Structure formats: structure tokens, C-alpha cells
Amino acid sequence: MDWWAIWLIVGGVLIILEMLTLTFYLLWLGIGAVVAAVVALLPAAPDNFVLQALSGGLVALLLTVYTKPLTRKFRQSQGFKDAIDDMVGKPGIVLEDIVDGAPGIVKVGSETWSAISKHMLHKEEKVRVISRGTTVLEVQKWED
Template identity: 35%
Template structure:
């Protein structure tokens, strides 16, 4: 009988912990513990059955939760929000250290980045055409 209330308390603690430290997983185990608590309070099946029910409910609630989260993910208005280098593609920048043998530096805003591309002299304008890690791939800028 005491394990019945323990499931209820554990479920509530897990759900509250999800709000305190969000990670999108504790809530599903909390729901599984609450399901187990409801069954344990109504039927009192014994600890081995309760543990099995909790295990089954945990797997089921995680799978159902993942299904609904995947279906309801919002598409961002700015898909490149956290991809700083990808946001730079298309910008025209100035070479600050000559690009020799395919590598040099360019100024983007108030910072300098390592750039790879065709040879270019200091002061030349180049266009960012790609990014890989912290390196920008550039091409000679076409005059307008």
C-alpha cells in the first residue's frame, strides 16, 4: 500500500523536475509513474507488476510523446538563427590578409575570419559562397 503513494509522489516529482530542468524526457517518466500510481491505487497488483507496468508505461509514453512532438514542431521564421556561418553566405567582404595558396583572412563586420578560395590581394572584394566550421569559402566578387 505504501508503494502506491510512492508512485504518485515520484510522478509528481518527475513532472516538476521537468519544469525546473527542461529536457523533454522526465515528463514522460512522470506520466508513466502517475499511470502506475492510478493502477496501484485501484487494483494493488504488487510490486513486480507495478515495476513492469512502469517500464511499459515509460516506453509507451516516450514513444507517444516523441510522435506528437515530431508532428507539432514549429518551422522557424529564421531557420539559420543558430548557424552563424551559414548566415554569412552571399555577403561581400574585404580581404584583410592575402589569400595565397587557397587560404587567407577576410573582414566580416568587426571581426576577421579564415577564408579559403582563389588567390586575392589585401583590399579585394570577395563574396562568401559557403562555410565549413569556422572557415568561409569565398570567390572573387563580380563587378556590378
């Protein structure tokens, strides 16, 4: 199989995965792979994998660096709301004990998350989300 076809397949897979994550990082990598495919089609570089990879990588890097302020501005714009931020204040249930210094597992809605707490929480206790990190929720015991 020719390199241009491999690069197009990789680019297509990355762009499809981007549609599932909505982070823009996989999109930039996908576009970089498409650029590498175009470079592979050039008569001067059909078998030069290093040139193809460097050109695709450079495009992905430039897109990541120069669009970061744009995506940050988009996220801070009026009316934009991250769905995960809506979790703060929601009730959940402990699925795996949470001890001080070690995360446990909680279920909030239909999703399971790693969670930490300032107090020991046992399985089946009802909790409330008080904040979230990138992948870890901070919870506390539910108080009516």
C-alpha cells in the first residue's frame, strides 16, 4: 500500500475520533496526516517517509499552537457552557469506597467517574459533586 493511502486512512480515523471527543487536538493531527498524504503524492517525495511525517507533524503543531487562543476565546464566550460543568451540584452514588488520599468511583447520572473527598465515603452512600478536575470529581456526603 502506498504511503499517501496510509496517511489518508490515519487522517480519516483521527477526524472521526475527533467527532466523538470534540477536543480539536485529534482534528489537528488528522489534518496533519492529510497534509502528509498530499506530500506523499508529490513527485519529489513519494518514498520519503521522514519528509511526510515532518510536514504533517509541523502542520499539526502549528495548528495546535496558533488556534489555542481561538479555542480559549470560544470557551470563554458568553453562552458557552461545558456540559461537564453542569455536574457540579448533582447527586451521585459511591460505587467504590473513597478514602483520604485515594480516589474511589462514583456514579453521577449515567456516568461513572473517579472521585475524591475530604472525608471517608462508603459504597452506596449518596454524594453531591462540589467541583471537578479534568478527570476526577470532588464530592461530599449528601446532606438534605
